[in-house]
Amino acid sequence: MPLTHTDREYEGELTKLREQILLLGAKVEAAIAGAIRAVVERDDALAQGIVGGDAEIDRLEVETDQLCLSILARRQPVASDLRFLTIALKLVTDLERIGDLSVNIAERSLELSKEPPLKPYVDLPVMAQAAQGMVREALDAFVSRDADRARDVIGRDETVDAYYEQIFRELLTYMMEEPRNIYRATRVQSVAKYLERIGDHACNIAEMVVFMVRGEDIRHRGGTST
Amino acid sequence: MAPEENGTRRSFTSGAGLERAARAADATAAPPDAKMAAHDLHAWFGTNEALKGITLSIPEKRVTAIIGPSGCGKSTFVRCLNRMHEVVPGARVRGRVTLDGQDIYASGVNPVRVRRRVGMVFQKPNPFPAMSIQENVLAGLRLSGEHAPDPAGTAEKALRQAALWDEVKDILKRSGSSLSGGQQQRLCIARALALEPEVLLMDEPCSALDPIATARIEELIHELRERYTIAIVTHNMQQAARVADFTAFFYQGELVEVDRTDVLFTHPSNRKTEDYITGRFG
Numbered sequence: 355m356p357l358t359h360t361d362r363e364y365e366g367e368l369t370k371l372r373e374q375i376l377l378l379g380a381k382v383e384a385a386i387a388g389a390i391r392a393v394v395e396r397d398d399a400l401a402q403g404i405v406g407g408d409a410e411i412d413r414l415e416v417e418t419d420q421l422c423l424s425i426l427a428r429r430q431p432v433a434s435d436l437r438f439l440t441i442a443l444k445l446v447t448d449l450e451r452i453g454d455l456s457v458n459i460a461e462r463s464l465e466l467s468k469e470p471p472l473k474p475y476v477d478l479p480v481m482a483q484a485a486q487g488m489v490r491e492a493l494d495a496f497v498s499r500d501a502d503r504a505r506d507v508i509g510r511d512e513t514v515d516a517y518y519e520q521i522f523r524e525l526l527t528y529m530m531e532e533p534r535n536i537y538r539a540t541r542v543q544s545v546a547k548y549l550e551r552i553g554d555h556a557c558n559i560a561e562m563v564v565f566m567v568r569g570e571d572i573r574h575r576g577g578t579s580t
Numbered sequence: 581m582a583p584e585e586n587g588t589r590r591s592f593t594s595g596a597g598l599e600r601a602a603r604a605a606d607a608t609a610a611p612p613d614a615k616m617a618a619h620d621l622h623a624w625f626g627t628n629e630a631l632k633g634i635t636l637s638i639p640e641k642r643v644t645a646i647i648g649p650s651g652c653g654k655s656t657f658v659r660c661l662n663r664m665h666e667v668v669p670g671a672r673v674r675g676r677v678t679l680d681g682q683d684i685y686a687s688g689v690n691p692v693r694v695r696r697r698v699g700m701v702f703q704k705p706n707p708f709p710a711m712s713i714q715e716n717v718l719a720g721l722r723l724s725g726e727h728a729p730d731p732a733g734t735a736e737k738a739l740r741q742a743a744l745w746d747e748v749k750d751i752l753k754r755s756g757s758s759l760s761g762g763q764q765q766r767l768c769i770a771r772a773l774a775l776e777p778e779v780l781l782m783d784e785p786c787s788a789l790d791p792i793a794t795a796r797i798e799e800l801i802h803e804l805r806e807r808y809t810i811a812i813v814t815h816n817m818q819q820a821a822r823v824a825d826f827t828a829f830f831y832q833g834e835l836v837e838v839d840r841t842d843v844l845f846t847h848p849s850n851r852k853t854e855d856y857i858t859g860r861f862g
Contacts, residue, residue, distance in 0.1 A: 357860040364859065430818055432845045432857045569847030 385456035488556035514553035621675035645824030662698035699777035705764030707756030742770035762793025
């Protein structure tokens with residue numbers, strides 16, 4: 355925004371909203387990274403920390419929604435402000451879901467650590483990095499109001515999906531070899547599925563950023579979208 | 581979005597519903613015919629150029645709002661649409677304004693006839709204080725030298741159209757200035773409607789009214805749109821967003837942007853419009 359609002363208080367409210375979303379985003383990113391580390395390092399304390407930390411993410415979601423409602427009610431935003439407000443309302447839902455998926459990963463981690471390791475994790479941490487990278491890039495695109503960067507994120511979803519397919523096929527061979535592997539393999543498969551979903555949520559956020567910047571709705575346009 | 585969810589959603593919107601939606605989209609996409617149009621319209625007060633070449637259509641049986649900061653030329657523009665601008669000493673107009681394709685500034689056109697077809701409602705309700713409510717409604721007709729064959733019927737019709745009849749039907753002989761501000765403004769609208777105009781110009785019709793009276797006028801504008809072509813000048817952007825099908829943004833005597841109201845208020849294409857409507861000016 356080259357110009358600021360004539361009403362400084364309004365400007366301050368919008369700034370606060372942006373900061374709150376970024377804070378929520380930072381917490382969610384940390385949750386993904388922590389949850390995957392808990393799986394790979396079989397760290398129960400870390401996993402429990404992720405499960406417990408979700409309350410903070412939920413609280414931030416509620417607070418952000420309240421702030422959005424208050425601005426909508428009192429300021430009646432229009433144009434780019436209106437687009438920002440409406441995507442803020444939706445974006446926090448996606449972020450909160452990513453937080454929930456990280457909790458799910460942490461829960462699977464707690465289940466897996468009670469069992470002997472199935473196999474060393476090779477693809478899973480790489481996939482997690484890719485998914486987390488999508489979330490980070492989507493949020494960076496949001497901050498810098500960069501539609502091209504957001505479109506980039508959407509393109510990266512295919513990589514995450516491909517990792518999921520690969521991991522899934524590998525786990526199938528483990529399960530076919532030995533039925534006793536099934537319990538652990540389905541846990542690991544779930545973790546991969548959660549990561550794949552996180553990538554989808556990152557795509558949603560990226561699509562919203564394109565709408566916020568360009569006013570163009572690119573959702574549900576065949577192949578490239580989620 | 582998971583593919584199975586997509587599948588469900590598609591089946592919900594398939595068939596007749598989709599076709600209906602497509603037809604509705606077509607109907608709103610086709611631009612309605614222009615009832616009035618300005619072509620390269622310039623207007624001056626003495627040496628001060630208030631309008632610097634405006635080209636803008638006013639679509640038939642739609643509400644067009646004109647917004648912009650004070651001094652942007654929005655009032656001057658609507659006053660040019662019924663040849664009221666030239667009434668001001670030292671005021672001049674150049675360019676073309678058409679009404680049903682006919683130039684209202686062509687030589688030989690009687691401005692009084694133009695004003696009959698293009699009525700105007702002003703910012704401050706201005707009923708004639710010495711006249712009764714009914715006389716006020718009929719005043720426009722009388723001033724243009726006409727006699728309504730059925731004055732009571734004509735007055736009732738106009739008052740009903742202005743959504744004032746139920747409030748004044750028992751006090752028609754009372755002075756117009758005995759009414760509240762909002763009622764007075766609807767009385768002025770009734771006075772304009774009694775002439776059976778085709779176009780109604782409204783210059784800040786609600787700026788002197790409270791929110792309830794404003795809501796009544798806005799409700800009335802929605803009803804009048806069925807029969808009249810309306811152009812409304814307003815300082816209140818929310819009002820433009822509420823009542824208008826199309827919104828034009830004027831700045832320093834120029835038309836910056838005109839678009840469907842929902843488009844202009846969600847995604848204006850011009851930076852100046854964006855800055856003005858979001859409150860980032862000055």
